[in-house]
Amino acid sequence: xxxxxxxxxxxxxxxxxxxxxxxxxxxxxxxxxxxxxxxxxxxxxxxxxxxxxxxxxxxxxxxxxxxxxxxxxxxxxxxx
Amino acid sequence: xxxxxxxxxxxxxxxxxxxxxxxxxxxxxxxxxxxxxxxxxxxxxxxxxxxxxxxxxxxxxxxxxxxxxxxxxxxxxxxx
Amino acid sequence: xxxxxxxxxxxxxxxxxxxxxxxxxxxxxxxxxxxxxxxxxxxxxxxxxxxxxxxxxxxxxxxxxxxxxxxxxxxxxxxxxxxxxxxxxxxxxxxxxxxxxxxxxxxxxxxxxxxxxxxxxxxxxxxxxxxxxxxxxxxxxxxxxxxxxxxxxxxx
Amino acid sequence: xxxxxxxxxxxxxxxxxxxxxxxxxxxxxxxxxxxxxxxxxxxxxxxxxxxxxxxxxxxxxxxxxxxxxxxxxxxxxxxxxxxxxxxxxxxxxxxxxxxxxxxxxxxxxxxxxxxxxxxxxxxxxxxxxxxxxxxxxxxxxxxxxxxxxxxxxxxx
Numbered sequence: 001x002x003x004x005x006x007x008x009x010x011x012x013x014x015x016x017x018x019x020x021x022x023x024x025x026x027x028x029x030x031x032x033x034x035x036x037x038x039x040x041x042x043x044x045x046x047x048x049x050x051x052x053x054x055x056x057x058x059x060x061x062x063x064x065x066x067x068x069x070x071x072x073x074x075x076x077x078x079x080x
Numbered sequence: 081x082x083x084x085x086x087x088x089x090x091x092x093x094x095x096x097x098x099x100x101x102x103x104x105x106x107x108x109x110x111x112x113x114x115x116x117x118x119x120x121x122x123x124x125x126x127x128x129x130x131x132x133x134x135x136x137x138x139x140x141x142x143x144x145x146x147x148x149x150x151x152x153x154x155x156x157x158x159x160x
Numbered sequence: 161x162x163x164x165x166x167x168x169x170x171x172x173x174x175x176x177x178x179x180x181x182x183x184x185x186x187x188x189x190x191x192x193x194x195x196x197x198x199x200x201x202x203x204x205x206x207x208x209x210x211x212x213x214x215x216x217x218x219x220x221x222x223x224x225x226x227x228x229x230x231x232x233x234x235x236x237x238x239x240x241x242x243x244x245x246x247x248x249x250x251x252x253x254x255x256x257x258x259x260x261x262x263x264x265x266x267x268x269x270x271x272x273x274x275x276x277x278x279x280x281x282x283x284x285x286x287x288x289x290x291x292x293x294x295x296x297x298x299x300x301x302x303x304x305x306x307x308x309x310x311x312x313x314x315x316x
Numbered sequence: 317x318x319x320x321x322x323x324x325x326x327x328x329x330x331x332x333x334x335x336x337x338x339x340x341x342x343x344x345x346x347x348x349x350x351x352x353x354x355x356x357x358x359x360x361x362x363x364x365x366x367x368x369x370x371x372x373x374x375x376x377x378x379x380x381x382x383x384x385x386x387x388x389x390x391x392x393x394x395x396x397x398x399x400x401x402x403x404x405x406x407x408x409x410x411x412x413x414x415x416x417x418x419x420x421x422x423x424x425x426x427x428x429x430x431x432x433x434x435x436x437x438x439x440x441x442x443x444x445x446x447x448x449x450x451x452x453x454x455x456x457x458x459x460x461x462x463x464x465x466x467x468x469x470x471x472x
Contacts, residue, residue, distance in 0.1 A: 157291065
């Protein structure tokens with residue numbers, strides 16, 4: 001199955017893209033995706049706290065994903 | 081000696097004047113003047129807390145007055 | 161600052177702080193906003209407006225009375241004290257007196273600071289103390305036309 | 317409310333509360349002031365403005381990035397939550413995104429309430445939470461022209 005990862009701020013800067021399309025195996029969770037994103041970033045996201053959103057809603061615990069889900073790893077926000 | 085009492089808000093309303101001119105005996109204090117003001121108001125200032133100002137500065141304790149002083153008994157203020 | 165004076169522009173970084181207070185007998189002209197500042201990230205503006213009821217009774221308007229001379233002095237010293245107490249850059253305040261129609265502003269305060277937290281704290285303190293010590297009072301103009309000190313408004 | 321819609325007039329007493337949030341890509345048009353209200357004695361307005369330095373280093377401008385879809389949703393639900401939590405009448409918020417010059421407003425919030433205390437508390441809470449959870453980020457445009465996430469600005 002296929003999901004989309006939206007990249008913002010430091011994640012976008014580290015990965016040099018604003019969107020990734022990833023193939024997942026059934027049973028893979030948001031935690032697995034975060035791991036892949038962090039690996040792809042080399043060390044550039046070391047020490048950066050990322051919150052997870054699935055389909056534009058914050059989720060607190062790792063969760064299973066479905067085909068077509070939109071995932072984002074949200075670095076500390078800075079609105080205002 | 082002679083002093084002026086400025087009247088505002090409830091004091092003005094009770095005394096029906098915005099200014100009194102009073103003759104004082106030497107040694108009379110702001111407390112004596114307040115007493116005279118309250119008497120003149122009948123019961124209309126009963127229960128109304130009055131702060132004292134002499135020459136436009138709040139004073140905390142009763143104090144002696146000098147000829148020409150301007151005294152005010154300040155009901156609870158309501159600016160804003 | 162006298163009304164009619166040219167409003168200062170603050171596009172330069174400034175060490176100097178500005179504090180301005182006025183008691184005015186006419187409708188309040190708001191302080192101009194300003195998008196030329198480099199240092200102050202927070203602009204906080206408060207308008208205190210006349211409500212249509214006083215002590216629960218409908219009114220036509222309020223009439224603000226002040227102790228001329230003392231009110232100006234107390235307002236300015238409160239503003240100076242607020243500047244000293246909080247890390248803010250500028251504080252501007254206009255308080256209107258005389259008859260004020262429902263909905264119109266009796267008080268207008270603008271505070272500029274580097275960060276919002278200090279501005280919010282300073283605003284909270286400044287207005288609370290203003291209501292505690294600046295000799296200004298409200299007279300209610302009742303629907304009957306009668307004019308009474310606001311504490312003397314009683315429900316029918 | 318869509319931009320360009322007629323602004324509602326609130327001269328009638330209203331039981332209904334209004335909450336409006338927008339994320340806009342252009343300079344913020346402030347919400348209009350209003351001297352026709354009978355019930356709300358307190359109007360509090362906050363403008364958050366871009367400062368000339370980021371992490372201590374001079375910048376040319378900020379560029380605000382937002383998670384489209386999610387940012388609007390989080391902002392609106394925060395506003396709804398603020399309305400439920402504090403005794404306020406109306407809350408209006410515009411957050412600008414895209415490139416913003418120093419001095420210009422990135423955030424504009426207006427809160428109307430019967431009394432100032434609730435307005436100040438609601439403003440404090442709303443902005444604090446906005447900075448905590450609404451997915452918006454700052455990119456600094458450095459003097460060199462380089463564009464980097466604001467945390468990645470380092471002193472020379």
